[in-house]
Amino acid sequence: MRRNKYGIILPFLAPALILYSLFVIYPYSQAMYVAFTKWKGLRKSPRFVGLDNFEKMLGDDKFWNALSNNLIYLFVLPIVTLGFALFMAFMISQKVRFNNFYRVTYFFPQVMSVVAIGILWSFVYHPTIGIFSSLLKAVGIKNPPVWLGDPDTALWSIVAVTVWQSAGFFMVIFMAGMLSIPKSLYEAAALDGAGRGATFFRITFPLLWENTRSSLVFITVIAMDMFGITFTMTQGGPDRSTDVLATLLYEHAFLHSRFGYATSIAMVYFIIVIVLTLLIFRVTRRETIEF
């Protein structure tokens, strides 16, 4: 009986497993080998150098600079994006007027391509024709910040774009969670005289825990990546103030022909994401509340 069961399952799984091994596992394992080599990305084969690349990374200021920018995103983005998403989800689910309109509008950036968003926002931040600078000039501020041209503001300008782009997605996740919370709980709370705030913090938020956990993992992956938006808006500049691991490894591979070193950075990046994901699941583990 048992043998029979596998006899049926295997043929169904096989195509997916074969494709996955061929197009995901095989290239990944090959890339892992490249991380221990020196390779210019041309015809000559990679040369094995052991841990040299990782050793070099430890003393590479540009690596630490990029990593610390990723860490800033990692601390800021979850708090701001998820907080904002939660707030919007809560407000919209209060049966406000035009509720569908808001839902579509806030979700809209999520369906746009990153490149389009990068270009669009480059215009928003444009120092002479951009809407921000024009508004600031209109209210009498003579020299508004050069958003993407100033190392002090560039990173935060990108944070704002990322929040704008991703908050809608998390809002939808939270709204789905809110819809599944039984009405009776809210009615009971209302009878007990709970206000909006108490209702949110005592009922809604705790019951959204599962959604929050998965959202945290998603936003962590976003914060560790940031390639698309950075590459289209600043390419890591000015003066490396928005450089992240993904743009740094791109530069090493495609500008400086150091594919081995670039791949070793990619590996470190991969490990960080895995560890963070496991950590988030471990730390946030709670008993699921059945309702």
Add this chain to the structure above:
Amino acid sequence: MKKSEISRRRFIEYTGAAGMGIGLSSVLPQISLAKTGIKVASGAANPLGLASNTQAEGVFFSGGFGHAYIEYAAEIFGEVHPGSSMSVEGIQRVGERLRPRIIAGNPPDVIDNSGAGNLDTGALVGEGELMDLGPLMSATALDTPGKTFGETLFPGSQNSGLFDGVQRYVNIAFTVFGVWHSKSLFDEKGWNYPTTWDGMLSLCDTIKTSGIAPWTYQGKYPQYMLFGLLEPIVSKIGGPQIWKDVDNLVPSAWEHPAMLQALNMMKALHDNGYIMEGTPGLTHTESQAEWLQNKAAFIPCGTWLENEMRSITPGGFNMVIKPVPSDDASRLSWIDASSGEPFMVFSNGKNPVAGMEFLRCLLSKESAKWFAQNVGSIMPVVGGAEGVDLSSAMTSALAAVDNAGPNILDRPSFPGWYSDIYSEVKDSMGALLTGRASAEEFIERVQGASDDVREDEDIVKFKRT
């Protein structure tokens, strides 16, 4: 200074800009082909020995120049070699598109490795991917009788393609680098182009009072200030050896006093508030667009500027290029000019001979004239601009080269050889021009990058004299 072989009178003769022909050509018999009208010199049809019926493949960067001129050269190729052909594909981001094919050992026969995201030339040469173009350089020229291919090119124009004495690529566009302004604006305001840097600063003061920002540069790409200002100023103050030392990774090469002086001169533009507000947040085309609207008076660039901004240049703007002034008025005319847009042939392509033969067609006089006429730039081909009407920008560039006489400045090779140093120059230049780094800090950072390259045994080193 490098005594460039292009002398004052000979330059006019070279480009044919003054309408002079080259006397020799009528002496020898020529075969005139119908379609393109190219006159193939006798015995010049197939010096490289291209096999008949060769179908070759070319992939080319298509940027500011487009790639219609390459298609025209392919037409010449097909006409000179009936039965053979060169396919022409225009692409962007050459590196990303071609790398998989190079790794697979299946590269195209000939490429134009230009534009953003191109292949790292130093690595290509170091790994032996590129053909030695020696046979091409010494082959008979296609339509200049009695000369070899190499002899028909502007003297010195192919130096950047020499790696340890071997020609690895050929440059097909002759570019003059300098400082641009609108002649109409300057005439209207009664401003005169300064002869010294002090004169520049006091003119900037006048310009600023009139409500126009004196300077802008290509903001997010501050490297334009390297070839626009730093390179020529350093050469004018300190002589040609400095950039050679920089290229040869001589310890402390960047710490030369002329470097410090030049950087401080440039920094004065920021310190006096002469750089247009918002410049660091602009891309190259955005800043050039601001300049075209007279929001800023000066911008550094090469001669591709005109073609790049053609569609949005206001009528009567009259852009002209001038050499950058330095501490010494007598050296004002010295100018940076060099050839760019490198075309390469792969050593393990299917038809390297076809690749070289194609370059012989591309840099023929006939093709160069078509380029001058239709693209508005010039190829480094002797007589290549004969009888062609040139724009105000191109005319001013040729006049600048003419005025420079033998003082065409030698440009450094490190940007192509050592991408790490170039990256650091770019970052530090942005910091210098926004007041975030002093000239000393600039030097310290770039010298550090240079030292790192020298000590990194994985980076292939080149030498020049």
